[in-house]
Amino acid sequence: MRLNHVILTFLSSLLMSCASSKATNAQVPTNGDGIKQIAADAYIYAYPLVVNATTREVMTAVPRPGREKAPMNQLANQRLPPTSNSTITYAEPDVLNSTAWLDLSKEPLVIDLPDAGKRFVTLSLVSAWGEVFAAPGTRTTGGQKKQLILTGPQWTGTVPTNMQRIVAPTNSVWLVGRTQLKSSADYDRVYRFQDNLRITTLSEYGQKIIKPMSVNFNLDVDVRTPILDQVDNMDARNYFSAFASELRKNPPAPTDGAMISRLAALGIFPNKDFDYDALPAHVKEGLNSGYFAGQSQFADFQRGTPNLRMVNGWGHPILVGSYGGNYKARALMKKLGFETAAPQDMTFAKASVDGRGERLNGGFKYLLKFPKNQTPPVNGFWTVSLYNTRKFFVPNALERYSLGSDDHLKVNADGSIDLYVQAVSPGKNLESNWLPSPPSEDFNLVMRMYWPQQSVLDGKWKIPELEKIPEFKNLSENLN
Numbered sequence: 001m002r003l004n005h006v007i008l009t010f011l012s013s014l015l016m017s018c019a020s021s022k023a024t025n026a027q028v029p030t031n032g033d034g035i036k037q038i039a040a041d042a043y044i045y046a047y048p049l050v051v052n053a054t055t056r057e058v059m060t061a062v063p064r065p066g067r068e069k070a071p072m073n074q075l076a077n078q079r080l081p082p083t084s085n086s087t088i089t090y091a092e093p094d095v096l097n098s099t100a101w102l103d104l105s106k107e108p109l110v111i112d113l114p115d116a117g118k119r120f121v122t123l124s125l126v127s128a129w130g131e132v133f134a135a136p137g138t139r140t141t142g143g144q145k146k147q148l149i150l151t152g153p154q155w156t157g158t159v160p161t162n163m164q165r166i167v168a169p170t171n172s173v174w175l176v177g178r179t180q181l182k183s184s185a186d187y188d189r190v191y192r193f194q195d196n197l198r199i200t201t202l203s204e205y206g207q208k209i210i211k212p213m214s215v216n217f218n219l220d221v222d223v224r225t226p227i228l229d230q231v232d233n234m235d236a237r238n239y240f241s242a243f244a245s246e247l248r249k250n251p252p253a254p255t256d257g258a259m260i261s262r263l264a265a266l267g268i269f270p271n272k273d274f275d276y277d278a279l280p281a282h283v284k285e286g287l288n289s290g291y292f293a294g295q296s297q298f299a300d301f302q303r304g305t306p307n308l309r310m311v312n313g314w315g316h317p318i319l320v321g322s323y324g325g326n327y328k329a330r331a332l333m334k335k336l337g338f339e340t341a342a343p344q345d346m347t348f349a350k351a352s353v354d355g356r357g358e359r360l361n362g363g364f365k366y367l368l369k370f371p372k373n374q375t376p377p378v379n380g381f382w383t384v385s386l387y388n389t390r391k392f393f394v395p396n397a398l399e400r401y402s403l404g405s406d407d408h409l410k411v412n413a414d415g416s417i418d419l420y421v422q423a424v425s426p427g428k429n430l431e432s433n434w435l436p437s438p439p440s441e442d443f444n445l446v447m448r449m450y451w452p453q454q455s456v457l458d459g460k461w462k463i464p465e466l467e468k469i470p471e472f473k474n475l476s477e478n479l480n
Helices: 005-009 020-025 032-059 184-196 227-232 236-249 254-266 281-304 327-336 428-433 475-479
Strands: 095-103 109-113 121-127 132-134 146-151 164-167 172-180 198-201 308-311 314-317 346-351 365-370 378-388 402-404 417-422 434-436 443-452 467-469
Touching: 032 095, 032 172, 032 227, 032 236, 032 254, 032 281, 032 327, 095 184, 109 121, 172 184, 236 281, 254 281, 281 327, 378 434, 402 434, 417 428, 428 434
Parallel strands: 146 164, 417 434
Antiparallel strands: 095 172, 109 146, 109 198, 121 132, 121 172, 308 314, 314 346, 346 443, 365 417, 365 467, 378 402, 378 443
């Protein structure tokens, strides 16, 4: 990715306090262009917070837990891996997800993490600002049973004995859990793990409380329009009102002091209600024009900022994890949906071209060859999944959508492993290594590496390029 080095270090050295007194005493510029630029910058700064708030509203607008949505502080457990009928883009076929939206504003939550044994498990905890701040699971806390207490940023109570405390930087937290699914015979064991993964308020922990069969929820939430479209369709008033409301509940980072001081020019403070109607006319005008300018600047940044570093035809994500003052990068990762795992737990690479840079297409056959002892170096597991250009799985007779380290792959005599990516069978004796592609259609591959070793993270290990297998005509055709 060709990123400005300025972006990568932007505001990283700022250590200014976010004290409300500084924000309150900040001078409000009278220049309309100045307010417009502040509003444009504020649009990008606020983007993850507004998207997460909208996502939370949609994903919790249900009366009881399901497989994709659940009320606040309750888990939604995926029970079957996605298939070719799935509407999830770039779905992960070799894990079952457990997700929850958590509210820590009233009291802490206790997370019972069951014994995972030798199974890879990770629970990504994502702040309201879109950054993974903790990832309890196999890599960080081990596979043994754990009791975790998740507290909000201002909580000052006593942590119960034998509980490991995790302090969240915001009161709103998105939990995204991934549990390794090793085979079709593994469902019941994963289900038991999910059933024993529990979230309880601290005041109710250890008590026998009968939960209601259903809870009240907001019937006015738009659950049909895609979330990003809902955010894009907001006007300046609704966007900044949503931002200001979330800002009061979810404190900014200590390094955000400069931005918080500038927000005072828009009438936005971390400790006050936002009143759009009470703003002076010139501030309203600057807020509205700056909103559209921010959208335009963000779109330009997205178009001009490749988000993948290309090696051997595989694109590796660059901007993931913690962003500091890199607000544009943080907003972009939120828009792309790349922020739900720390790279130390799961990283990926995407291929849409072969080693010669030609578009992958099911009309050709491809070989992905791993030399001896050169399969992806991971402490967890790895997979290669195939998707069509619409980012969905491709129907095939084997109902196979990925291959990886948990599969019984055939090993060559020299110790290498060949994966065959093609529309037709490579032969019965090689079908264990066959990843079916769509006949005569373009497609993409995604390699995921769970708990990757350092050589993956620093780029020393490289995924082999996809080799197009040459097709030879028979002798009679060559003589024509």
